[in-house]
Amino acid sequence: MPGTNRPAPSFPHSHAERVANHRPHPATAQAKSWKLAARSPPGLPSRPAALYPSFVPNTLVECVPNFSEGRDAAKVDAIVEAMKIPGVYLLDREMDADHNRCVITLVGEREAIQEAAIRGVGKAAELIDLTRHQGAHPRMGAADVVPFIPIDGVTIDDCVAMARHVGAEISRRFEIPVYLYEAAAATPERQNLENIRRGQFEGIRDEIATNPARKPDFGEPRVHPTAGATVVGARKFLIAYNVFLNTPDVAIAKKIAKAVRFSTGGLRFVKAAGFLVRGMAQVSMNLTDFEQTPVHRVFEFIKREAARYGVLPVSSEIVGLIPKQALEQAAEWFLQVENFDSSLILENRLAAVMSGKTAVGGLRAGIEPFIEQLAAPAATPGGGSAAAAGGAMAAALAAMVASMSRGKKAYAQHESQLSEAIARLTPLREELKSAIDADAGAYNVVMKAYKSAKESSDGGRAINAALQQATSVPLSVAEGAAEVAQIAARLKPITNPSMNSDLTTAIALAKAALEGALANVAINLESIKPNSTEDEAFVSQARKRAAALHAQA
Numbered sequence: 001m002p003g004t005n006r007p008a009p010s011f012p013h014s015h016a017e018r019v020a021n022h023r024p025h026p027a028t029a030q031a032k033s034w035k036l037a038a039r040s041p042p043g044l045p046s047r048p049a050a051l052y053p054s055f056v057p058n059t060l061v062e063c064v065p066n067f068s069e070g071r072d073a074a075k076v077d078a079i080v081e082a083m084k085i086p087g088v089y090l091l092d093r094e095m096d097a098d099h100n101r102c103v104i105t106l107v108g109e110r111e112a113i114q115e116a117a118i119r120g121v122g123k124a125a126e127l128i129d130l131t132r133h134q135g136a137h138p139r140m141g142a143a144d145v146v147p148f149i150p151i152d153g154v155t156i157d158d159c160v161a162m163a164r165h166v167g168a169e170i171s172r173r174f175e176i177p178v179y180l181y182e183a184a185a186a187t188p189e190r191q192n193l194e195n196i197r198r199g200q201f202e203g204i205r206d207e208i209a210t211n212p213a214r215k216p217d218f219g220e221p222r223v224h225p226t227a228g229a230t231v232v233g234a235r236k237f238l239i240a241y242n243v244f245l246n247t248p249d250v251a252i253a254k255k256i257a258k259a260v261r262f263s264t265g266g267l268r269f270v271k272a273a274g275f276l277v278r279g280m281a282q283v284s285m286n287l288t289d290f291e292q293t294p295v296h297r298v299f300e301f302i303k304r305e306a307a308r309y310g311v312l313p314v315s316s317e318i319v320g321l322i323p324k325q326a327l328e329q330a331a332e333w334f335l336q337v338e339n340f341d342s343s344l345i346l347e348n349r350l351a352a353v354m355s356g357k358t359a360v361g362g363l364r365a366g367i368e369p370f371i372e373q374l375a376a377p378a379a380t381p382g383g384g385s386a387a388a389a390g391g392a393m394a395a396a397l398a399a400m401v402a403s404m405s406r407g408k409k410a411y412a413q414h415e416s417q418l419s420e421a422i423a424r425l426t427p428l429r430e431e432l433k434s435a436i437d438a439d440a441g442a443y444n445v446v447m448k449a450y451k452s453a454k455e456s457s458d459g460g461r462a463i464n465a466a467l468q469q470a471t472s473v474p475l476s477v478a479e480g481a482a483e484v485a486q487i488a489a490r491l492k493p494i495t496n497p498s499m500n501s502d503l504t505t506a507i508a509l510a511k512a513a514l515e516g517a518l519a520n521v522a523i524n525l526e527s528i529k530p531n532s533t534e535d536e537a538f539v540s541q542a543r544k545r546a547a548a549l550h551a552q553a
Contacts, residue, residue: 061159063149069128100137149236170232180232241287477513
């Protein structure tokens with residue numbers, strides 16, 4: 001703030017991971033949220049909710065853990081409860097008594113959802129005894145399979161790194177051996193879940209100590225006596241997609257399915273089978289990577305194959321949910337829109353602009369209004385808001401550098417350090433962004449207190465209270481900026497050297513924010529006229545905190 005002296009499928013998974021096809025997806029439906037309270041990050045004081053609103057996650061990851069319990073609702077409730085932590089949302093839960101299996105769908109921030117998955121595995125190990133388990137679905141662990149799926153702000157490589165971290169933690173905390181599968185697999189043979197789970201719990205228990213092919217990726221070569229072993233991995237979003245034909249001849253659907261599925265020479269990332277559904281032949285499919293084999297290509301392939309047998313598709317069906325991008329791809333293909341870009345879609349543009357992720361007119365358009373407000377002949381926004389903005393930009397740059405190195409093979413040994421840095425920089429950035437408005441708001445409260453003091457016998461106390469808040473905001477900005485500078489400096493030796501200039505800029509911005517914020521602290525402390533021991537204690541403590549920060553400026 002300125003000194004006071006200046007005037008927000010139905011497809012059968014043959015012995016594979018069960019996919020929760022009927023659960024809402026964050027891109028298309030509202031999550032059934034555990035109402036998680038926003039918390040102040042460590043090292044920064046608590047702030048009024050009106051000034052420091054909770055923030056929207058910058059990364060979203062879906063996790064679909066499959067547990068070997070589908071009959072005892074109390075046990076499933078306990079597992080779900082164990083995964084309730086800030087930053088994670090429950091989308092859906094599905095129990096199947098015949099399979100004796102449940103599928104829980106979660107979505108959340110990258111760091112939080114990893115811990116949620118780990119805790120869920122631990123609770124399942126406490127409650128589920130595979131030596132007594134019976135069900136139609138193959139299984140090898142109490143927590144059988146834990147896939148991570150990138151949704152927003154993360155890549156499949158990020159999810160691979162997450163799977164490795166989670167696998168290591170499960171082994172360390174619970175003494176459960178862990179195998180990595182799909183994109184996280186250490187060997188090609190383990191990309192396919194069926195290969196890992198062959199023989200199920202009993203077969204793995206008998207062979208794990210003697211068969212080198214059964215050696216886990218994490219943990220000792222012995223299964224947990226009751227919880228077995230767990231498979232953790234990373235994969236892309238799966239689309240359950242079915243096409244109905246204008247014939248009841250299921251043999252035709254089976255021939256088309258054989259032609260389209262990858263395992264029998266068809267399209268990559270397609271699994272398919274033929275069924276008779278509602279009196280019509282159906283080609284039932286799972287599309288395991290819609291970005292490389294899009295939905296429209298699959299539909300056109302089936303249409304051409306069907307023509308060979310004198311039949312046609314009459315309709316298609318999406319079981320569960322589908323990412324918006326998949327439908328955008330189909331729209332671009334069938335409408336043949338020139339120079340198509342997803343930002344042409346009204347809802348996409350609205351979401352991007354309202355979330356602050358983009359601005360009409362480019363980067364300059366996003367920041368220009370704030371710069372012009374700084375230049376205006378008005379008391380707010382002033383140096384305090386500018387300092388907070390500089391600190392937020394510093395945190396953003398440092399997070400960008402860390403994120404672009406995390407998940408890369410060259411920096412795998414620094415994975416935990418990079419993750420810790422990002423986990424801290426994210427709330428710091430949000431706190432500093434919130435302080436831009438909070439600083440201006442605190443100044444306005446001070447001005448109001450001075451005006452009211454003329455009409456009140458207790459005006460001096462109100463002024464001091466307002467000045468203390470006006471001091472606390474930039475003091476917290478200074479502390480946050482100092483921490484950002486330290487984190488950015490620690491990132492230099494463990495990130496891509498070609499991005500050192502970004503970290504140099506981050507450090508310079510953070511130090512400027514620190515110096516500017518401390519200048520605001522000083523001028524506001526000078527304006528406080530202590531008339532109580534509480535006032536004196538506040539001034540003394542604030543000066544000590546400021547002095548410690550001056551040494552880092």
